[in-house]
Amino acid sequence: MTEPLVTFRNVEKRFDDFVAVRDMTLDIHEGEFLAIMGSSGCGKTTTLRMLAGLDTPSAGEIRIEGRLMNDVKPHERDTPLVWQSLALFPFLTARENVEFGLKMRGVAADERKKRALDWLDRMQIVEFADRNVATLSGGQKQRVALARSLVMEPQMLLLDEPLSALDANLVIRMQGVLTRLQKELGITFVYVTHSQSEAFAMADRVVIMSQGDIAQVGSPKDIYRTPANRFVAEFVGRNNIFTGKTGGSDNGKTKVSTLQGAFLAQTPDNPPGPEKQVSFTVSADLMTLTLTEPDADNKAKATLISEEFIGSVVTVFLEGQAGQEYKVQMQERALAELDLSPGADVWLSWEAENANMLETGS
Amino acid sequence: MTGRWLNIALAVYVGLIFTFVFAPIIFSLIFSFNSQRFPTIPLGEFSTEWYVKIFNDPDVWTAVRNSLIVSSSTAVLATVLGFCTAYTDFRYNFRFKGPYLALILLPPTIPLIIMALAMLAWLSRIGMSGQLWSIILAHSVMTAPFAMAIIRLRLHQMDPDLEAAAWNLGGNEWQAMRHVIVPFCAPAIVSALCLTAAVSFDEFAVAWFVSGLNKTVPIVILEIVQGNIDPTVNAIGTFVFLTSMSLVILAQLLFISRQIKSHS
Amino acid sequence: MSGPRKIDIYALTWRLPIILWQLVFFIGPVLFMVAISFFVVKNYRMTEAFEFVNWQRMLTRGFFWDSYWYTLFIASLSATIAMLVAFPAAWALAFRASDNLRRWAVFLLIIPFFTSYLVRTFSWYVILAESGVLNAMLGYIGLGPFRMLNSHFGTIIGYLTLTLPLAVILQTVTMANVDKTLIEAARNLGCKPFATIWRIVLPLSKTGFIVAALFCFILAFGDFVAPFYLGGSQEPTLPILILDTTKSGQQWPRAAVVAIMMMVTLFTVAFTAIALAYRKPKGSKG
Known part of the structure; x- marks a missing residue:
């Protein structure tokens, strides 16, 4: 692999007593779409601001293309940011907003105008070039903000929850716009969001942060199917989490005795050994629901509590014999065929390969 | 039941209050066109005598010139000082910020007569009294808080990311100031210029103490009032009123009305 | 931006400008x-000294x-008087007037602050005079003439010219901000x-009302125009004393003594009033 574009080495950021980012080590590669995800206050925006030079690390090193950036001022960097608030200049027209960065860099007026119009055209809003930005719609403002950053032809674009102010269907459209742009331009996108759907839909890699720490880095699929720890498993949602003691392991599977019974789980790369407290997760959509006892590695009896519909997919909530909650995701049609009502007794089953053991101690 | 009568009574009462507040202004206007030397009811004939009189008085012209110089210079100085403080308050946190803000906001709470005495004594001491610019110095201290308040209000409305966005796009702090903060504050700056000019244009106590022989319009009024009853005061007063009002209305149109709307 | 401590010229x-300016032209004078x-x-020449003669002279005189x-x-x-007279009007503007009407009323009441106080005082002088407008009007209904100038009445009319608009504005704004649902409840x-x-209304507007009263007091306490021209300065107020x-x-040294006494009084009144205004009601925590 080539030299990473950005490296964070043991970066820490404190605000008085509050630690916003703790001991962060992370590489960002050229041309990737990286999403940094977490709930508010997890340090994701601080990470982005440090990359843009708006916050200075309290400890550690941030390098871009090998150059130490800790004390480089924001305006001496090539890291345009698309702001959550968009931060468009309200006293300027759309075109003047897009020209702003070029003007700061001393580009001549003709050249500025040409490049700004090119980008507005590319964002399909060239007809609004001379309108005051205050009169534009949310989606149009979004495009002006993107054009304003991209006209700088940066090697890396930073985005701080840029879609959070838009309504749902516009978000989906803008996601398409963003992924296409990133592929066409081949530049690095660093995208901060609290939305799992945005991160998973667009990013090549996702960084999940929790209280200033990185909880897991991986592809959306890795994070979804094999959450590394309890935090990620709970954060990405719709996971069934089991906790118990390890027994013997055999053929890549480890036996785990839980309150709900003994189950087989996939042995992780560094096996925990016997008699250890461990947790494993099973995605809700990898569980099977049957009326009769199935022939499977792992099975459990449960009682149906409620159903929750999102489009054609339904999440079924059940209660196990030890009182714990199960979640199963399935097609609405398949559920209808079973003809269940709350209180019905059913069987759950899942494959041992789909039982993903978490890091011990999490 | 009594709601209707109560409303009528209240409306009449509010009307009386407004009558009390505006009676002296309106009567002054009427008297200025009245031929009587000592105006009363019934009014005398319509006359522009007093206007003609002040128009032909070179002292009045000098005073008008002085007043314009003082109020415009004061406005510029006070607005610059107010802007610096408003921006500092908006952007920075530092130790002793409380005393720092008190330093600029305190002067209007001190009675004019005390301010006048203190200014006179001090400016004489450092050899700066008795000049036209002595008034400008004193007025800038007294009016800067108004400019600060108006500009601070405007900055409060600004998306705090806006300045950072300018840095992020390659502008240094000075460029961000020039291309983002100042344009954003422009309406408030013009409004502050108008209001500080209006306050300075009317101020008589401090001006009277520190000006020496240089008279501004309010000082001329003061001197006429100290002598005998002379209706030219009404004519000058009307002129002063119109000047101040144009400034206030300009400020209102530019900024304050928008401010009120955006806050309610 | 933190890091190594450098001098941030920007x-x-x-x-700095305001600090220097106010030090030289505000703190310096005071x-x-x-x-x-x-x-x-x-x-007739002031000489530097450190003697208490002026203090002694002023403070021992009746x-x-x-x-x-x-x-x-x-x-x-x-x-x-200003607070009491303003109250019904402010109440009407706060609770009976539309938002738009209230906004206009407040704007109109701001106007007097930008008109010459001297001219307004002179106007009152003419209106209130022995043969002035008001006495002429009263004469038609067989009253008067009353002596209104050179009296406490005159002084107070002058003060009200200054303070009444402010009292109405501050009271109106304060009461308009009282949560209407509490009143309905x-x-x-x-x-x-x-x-x-x-x-309900008064306890909730306590702070605003105390601040309004304080402003009225400060304005009247420091004004020399009304007692001088309308009150006839028979009983000189402190500002007139300074002026004379x-x-x-x-x-100047004796005037300074009076001025300092005034400032001490004003600060005492202001601090007391502000302490009262922000005092927590009895029985509340914190």
Whole structure:
């Protein structure tokens, strides 16, 4: 692999007593779409601001293309940011907003105008070039903000929850716009969001942060199917989490005795050994629901509590014999065929390969 | 039941209050066109005598010139000082910020007569009294808080990311100031210029103490009032009123009305 | 931006000018005024000294204390009158007027602050005179003439010219910000209109009202125009005392003593009022 574009080495950021980012080590590669995800206050925006030079690390090193950036001022960097608030200049027209960065860099007026119009055209809003930005719609403002950053032809674009102010269907459209742009331009996108759907839909890699720490880095699929720890498993949602003691392991599977019974789980790369407290997760959509006892590695009896519909997919909530909650995701049609009502007794089953053991101690 | 009568009574009462507040202004206007030397009811004939009189008085012209110089210079100085403080308050946190803000906001709470005495004594001491610019110095201290308040209000409305966005796009702090903060504050700056000019244009106590022989319009009024009853005061007063009002209305149109709307 | 401590020229550019300016042209004058109260005047010339002669001279004289108590009394009286007279109007504007009407009323009441106070005072002088407009009008209905100038009445009319618009504005804004649902709740629970004012509106607007009264007091306490021209300065107030001693007698040190006494009084009143305004009601925590 080539030299990473950005490296964070043991970066820490404190605000008085509050630690916003703790001991962060992370590489960002050229041309990737990286999403940094977490709930508010997890340090994701601080990470982005440090990359843009708006916050200075309290400890550690941030390098871009090998150059130490800790004390480089924001305006001496090539890291345009698309702001959550968009931060468009309200006293300027759309075109003047897009020209702003070029003007700061001393580009001549003709050249500025040409490049700004090119980008507005590319964002399909060239007809609004001379309108005051205050009169534009949310989606149009979004495009002006993107054009304003991209006209700088940066090697890396930073985005701080840029879609959070838009309504749902516009978000989906803008996601398409963003992924296409990133592929066409081949530049690095660093995208901060609290939305799992945005991160998973667009990013090549996702960084999940929790209280200033990185909880897991991986592809959306890795994070979804094999959450590394309890935090990620709970954060990405719709996971069934089991906790118990390890027994013997055999053929890549480890036996785990839980309150709900003994189950087989996939042995992780560094096996925990016997008699250890461990947790494993099973995605809700990898569980099977049957009326009769199935022939499977792992099975459990449960009682149906409620159903929750999102489009054609339904999440079924059940209660196990030890009182714990199960979640199963399935097609609405398949559920209808079973003809269940709350209180019905059913069987759950899942494959041992789909039982993903978490890091011990999490 | 009594709601209707109560409303009528209240409306009449509010009307009386407004009558009390505006009676002296309106009567002054009427008297200025009245031929009587000592105006009363019934009014005398319509006359522009007093206007003609002040128009032909070179002292009045000098005073008008002085007043314009003082109020415009004061406005510029006070607005610059107010802007610096408003921006500092908006952007920075530092130790002793409380005393720092008190330093600029305190002067209007001190009675004019005390301010006048203190200014006179001090400016004489450092050899700066008795000049036209002595008034400008004193007025800038007294009016800067108004400019600060108006500009601070405007900055409060600004998306705090806006300045950072300018840095992020390659502008240094000075460029961000020039291309983002100042344009954003422009309406408030013009409004502050108008209001500080209006306050300075009317101020008589401090001006009277520190000006020496240089008279501004309010000082001329003061001197006429100290002598005998002379209706030219009404004519000058009307002129002063119109000047101040144009400034206030300009400020209102530019900024304050928008401010009120955006806050309610 | 933290890091190694460097001198941030940009930050200082915005911070320093006002500090220097106010030190030279505000703190300087005020401190110097304190200093000259210890200077002595010999042969009409002020010489630097550190003597208490001016303090002794002023504070042991009956006329100073007469003037002091009179000023305190008439300023308090006019502040009280302004607050009482303003209240029904402010109440009407806050609760009976539309938002738009209230906004206009407040704007109109701001106008007088930008018109010459001297001209307005002169106008009152003409209106209130022995043969002036008001007495002429009263004469038609067989009353008067009344002597309204050169009296406490005249002084208070002058003070009200200054303070009444402010009292109405501050009271209106304060009451308009009272949560209307609380008033409706009180009415709904059977509270009579006047009891609602007394038990709900006034307690909730306490801070605003105290601040309004304080402003009225400060304006009246420091004004020399109304007592001088309309009150006839028979009983000189402290500002008139300062004016006379400075302008006619060249006795700046003695004027400084009066000014310092005024400032001490004002600060005492202001701090007391603000402490009252922000005092927590009985029985509340914290």
